[in-house]
Amino acid sequence: MGKWRTLLAVGARIGRKTFQRSLSQIPVEPSAVNLQAILRPFIFSVHPDLFYQHPGPKKVNEASLKTLNEYIQSSDVSGGGTSRGQHVQFYQRHYQSDSISGLKKEELKVVQVKLEEDRLKTVRHLLKVSQLSLDAVDKVIESHRSQSEGQMSDRPIKWMHGQPFSTTDENFSHRDVWEEVRHMKPDITLHRWISTNINKVRQLEMESRPLLESYSSLYGELKSRYNVNDIIWNCGWRGTHRLASLKNLQLLINRKPVCLQLMAGKKIIFGTASGVSFNGDIALCSDEVSVQWEKAFDSIENSIKYLKLIPDKERQLSSLLGDIQVVRRKTPPFPMAPAYYYSLANLIGKLGMSRTVSRPTLLPSLEHLQVAITGSMGDEITLTPEGHISVPSHSPVWVIYNFIKENEQSAVDLQQKYRKNKLEAEQLMESVKEDYKLKSLGVDMSVSYDQVITCCKNLLVCNDSIRYMLEGVNLVIAPYFAIMSDGDMYIMWDWVNDL
Numbered sequence: 001m002g003k004w005r006t007l008l009a010v011g012a013r014i015g016r017k018t019f020q021r022s023l024s025q026i027p028v029e030p031s032a033v034n035l036q037a038i039l040r041p042f043i044f045s046v047h048p049d050l051f052y053q054h055p056g057p058k059k060v061n062e063a064s065l066k067t068l069n070e071y072i073q074s075s076d077v078s079g080g081g082t083s084r085g086q087h088v089q090f091y092q093r094h095y096q097s098d099s100i101s102g103l104k105k106e107e108l109k110v111v112q113v114k115l116e117e118d119r120l121k122t123v124r125h126l127l128k129v130s131q132l133s134l135d136a137v138d139k140v141i142e143s144h145r146s147q148s149e150g151q152m153s154d155r156p157i158k159w160m161h162g163q164p165f166s167t168t169d170e171n172f173s174h175r176d177v178w179e180e181v182r183h184m185k186p187d188i189t190l191h192r193w194i195s196t197n198i199n200k201v202r203q204l205e206m207e208s209r210p211l212l213e214s215y216s217s218l219y220g221e222l223k224s225r226y227n228v229n230d231i232i233w234n235c236g237w238r239g240t241h242r243l244a245s246l247k248n249l250q251l252l253i254n255r256k257p258v259c260l261q262l263m264a265g266k267k268i269i270f271g272t273a274s275g276v277s278f279n280g281d282i283a284l285c286s287d288e289v290s291v292q293w294e295k296a297f298d299s300i301e302n303s304i305k306y307l308k309l310i311p312d313k314e315r316q317l318s319s320l321l322g323d324i325q326v327v328r329r330k331t332p333p334f335p336m337a338p339a340y341y342y343s344l345a346n347l348i349g350k351l352g353m354s355r356t357v358s359r360p361t362l363l364p365s366l367e368h369l370q371v372a373i374t375g376s377m378g379d380e381i382t383l384t385p386e387g388h389i390s391v392p393s394h395s396p397v398w399v400i401y402n403f404i405k406e407n408e409q410s411a412v413d414l415q416q417k418y419r420k421n422k423l424e425a426e427q428l429m430e431s432v433k434e435d436y437k438l439k440s441l442g443v444d445m446s447v448s449y450d451q452v453i454t455c456c457k458n459l460l461v462c463n464d465s466i467r468y469m470l471e472g473v474n475l476v477i478a479p480y481f482a483i484m485s486d487g488d489m490y491i492m493w494d495w496v497n498d499l
Contacts, residue, residue: 039127042126042132045093045130046064049479050093050446055384056380056382057091057108059380071084071119085114086115091109092108188481189497190466197489198469198473204483211239218246227265228264231270232267234272235270238484239486241286245286252293262300266281269281269284270283271286271333276304277336277337278334278335278336278337303336310344317348320351321366324367324371326370327370329384350397370387370389370415375393383407383411385448386414387411387413387417421450421452424453428457431456432456435459437471438475442488443477444476451477455477455491474486474488476490476491479493
């Protein structure tokens with residue numbers, strides 16, 4: 001991960017004072033450093049840290065970024081090295097407006113590109129298909145045009161520390177550049193971010209207070225009066241949208257009282273699909289209108305039939321895989337009960353057939369391992385941070401056997417690390433919340449427990465000025481800095497300070 005963070009750092013460094021000058025002084029074609037600076041917005045959009053809840057796309061982006069980095073850093077003569085001519089694929093988060101509600105829904109968009117011999121052409125294509133600005137590329141092209149007209153300056157290109165370098169200099173090494181970047185001080189520091197934005201945070205929190213009070217009141221009524229276990233938001237909505245959704249749900253209950261019986265004792269999850277989840281929760285698509293929710297409630301009884309059959313299928317699967325523990329994923333998106341049932345049945349069928357042919361020798365018992373089944377066609381079998389072996393139901397049997405055999409110890413180690421980090425992170429979060437007198441302290445789902453630990457430990461040794469500024473704030477640990485419409489403040493887990 002550190003390598004890709006340095007890519008962002010290169011862009012930040014070049015962009016502060018020398019980006020314009022560097023682009024205007026490129027001798028023949030862009031250097032790797034300049035190309036990395038141009039690609040900074042794209043690299044951020046596909047950064048693996050943003051896809052923590054999507055193991056498959058996260059793995060694809062990691063591999064593709066490595067290939068892209070090799071291609072960008074290749075010599076001007078090679079034009080792309082061994083990666084030239086390859087096709088790479090990236091996943092990006094894309095927001096699609098719903099035609100009915102006009103609200104935006106997050107989807108994953110696939111971007112594909114061929115690594116051409118002309119690196120600038122490839123970079124331009126990547127930015128274009130990603131709908132990112134082409135201004136930086138156009139400036140490079142303009143600098144080439146100026147060079148051909150004899151308008152280029154003869155001054156050498158300067159690095160930030162004032163030492164000249166040239167892409168044709170035999171002593172120039174990209175390794176040296178990366179080493180400098182690793183020790184670079186970022187533009188945004190925690191103290192600077194908080195001091196610049198804290199007044200805005202408090203103003204937004206104050207302005208949204210009446211809205212949040214209305215939401216809390218309706219939320220409490222749904223839980224107490226209608227016996228709803230909990231209401232969970234997996235759709236990224238906040239403030240007005242959340243309140244409107246709860247009001248629509250209340251109207252549906254008043255119009256169709258039978259919904260009360262179906263919701264009693266269950267969780268309501270607003271997400272990307274409607275129905276009954278594999279955990280028995282009532283899922284409502286946040287982009288659908290209440291009429292479609294009503295249809296979802298009508299199908300609940302049928303979904304419950306599948307829900308009752310799932311435990312038996314999980315036991316069958318466990319038996320076929322050496323008594324391995326079959327667990328259910330804890331991060332969204334959660335599959336609906338019928339889809340999860342058929343994923344289990346599909347995999348059980350393939351494993352059952354494989355017993356008639358030679359199968360790899362497994363340990364007598366795999367009860368110390370945990371497997372989670374998914375139905376996503378684009379995913380690959382992976383190890384999750386929790387130590388779960390995430391297996392898409394379409395996986396070939398021999399791939400499953402080999403993966404379990406090769407990753408058994410890694411899975412056990414991850415399980416132990418996850419339990420240890422979870423406990424430590426929760427304790428540290430409680431200490432930070434109390435020490436800073438925060439109103440609340442949350443964690444973005446894309447941040448792991450070991451990252452939470454790093455962030456909290458650093459917060460606990462901060463100076464008093466930061467503690468004073470954050471008092472009473474709703475703070476969230478995330479992969480980025482941001483301010484939400486309701487005044488929640490998001491800080492990067494790997495922030496640095498001015499001191």
